[in-house]
Amino acid sequence: MLLRAASLVDTCAIASSLAGLARVGDIIVLAGEMGAGKTAFAQGFGKALGVTEPITSPTFTLVHSYPCGPKLTLHHADIYRLDSTGDVDQLALPELAEFGGIVLVEWGDVVATGFGDHLEVRLSRDEVGDGAGGADGDDDFGLDEARLIELQATGRSWSGRWDRVAYGLEGYRC
Amino acid sequence: MLILGIESATQQVGVSIGGHEGVIATFEVARGRRHAEILAPAIQFVCRQADIELTDLGCIAVDVGPGLFTGMRVGLAAAKALAQALKIPMIGISSLDLLAFPCRHTDRVVVPVIDARKGEVFWAMYRQVPGGVQQVGAPTVGPIDDLVADLLARSQDALCVGDGADRYRDEILDGFHCEISGPVHPSPAALVQLAHSRALREEWVRPGEIEPIYLRAPDAQINWATRESRP
Structure with missing residues (x-):
């Protein structure tokens, strides 16, 4: 499913809509280049789950955990700094999800086969829809520029929710 | 010699104390999956009820997996910390x-x-x-x-x-x-019993030598080369 977010506000709204459908045990992989909006997505997602603390990228701490009530914890992971699949395995992200968690994994697409059922959210800059600025590097990424967001489910866990995902995000469909 | 057994490789958290007289005390919780929160109070409870001071212990036994990463880590970290602080040896046994x-x-x-x-x-x-x-x-x-x-x-x-x-x-x-049929979770009582027979033969190791058994797919390098933006 391909979506278009015209601004940061839209990215957060899409994240918020998905957060409303997410449940304990979910692993959501966030893919996309530097500055594509993975952390912005995580912020919108967390806010919708009731996280009041500021959500920052866990590049150096690997995983940040935010309690969202008595039975739910949002785990925000970033595996950019890891070099081997064994290191990723040791984070035991599927276990964090299983034990009352929802896990967002930045850069998780490089090892997604190890996650089993999951949803991939691929963010990229909308080159066509956004006329301004050059296309010559990440540094030119304006945070508020338009994004393309592609959703792809692996496994059965999200297929039962796909109608509701589509309904909730109808306004952003490309 | 008194042995403290710590078992947390599956959903269950278990603590047991025993020695030449067999298993003296055991504590097990198989629900909730709150290994980190339960383990330390469980050790304290078992010691207090069996009227044993930590300094009476002669060896720490621990379940080294395979099992849950999150559970094993809590058990191994606690077991190693205790053994190091008490300056006593350890025995690791597979789940x-x-x-x-x-x-x-x-x-x-x-x-x-x-x-x-x-x-x-x-x-x-x-x-x-x-x-x-x-x-x-x-x-x-x-x-x-x-x-x-x-x-x-x-x-x-x-x-x-x-x-x-x-x-x-x-x-x-x-x-x-x-x-x-039979047991669903590894038991800390079995851990103490097995560790005791090894302790008699002095088959123990230093805390630094205990390693978890992950038994997972072979480690592979992540192919970051495919990512243009990786500096």
């Missing part, structure tokens, strides 16, 4: 051994099966020997179909135990006729 040991009175092949998540299980095979069980099939991780193929290849009377056998009961029984 599969712990599941097989209580079934030592059967003449069937004992197959401990632990849920490895994502449709896979850890398993090994044991047979009865005087005084205990002996491993006859090396620990393996793989899908249920591989376990069934392994059972079929042996075609011996088998007893499957453990949370993996419990969860995948139907899949196992569809492929191979065997009994599935």
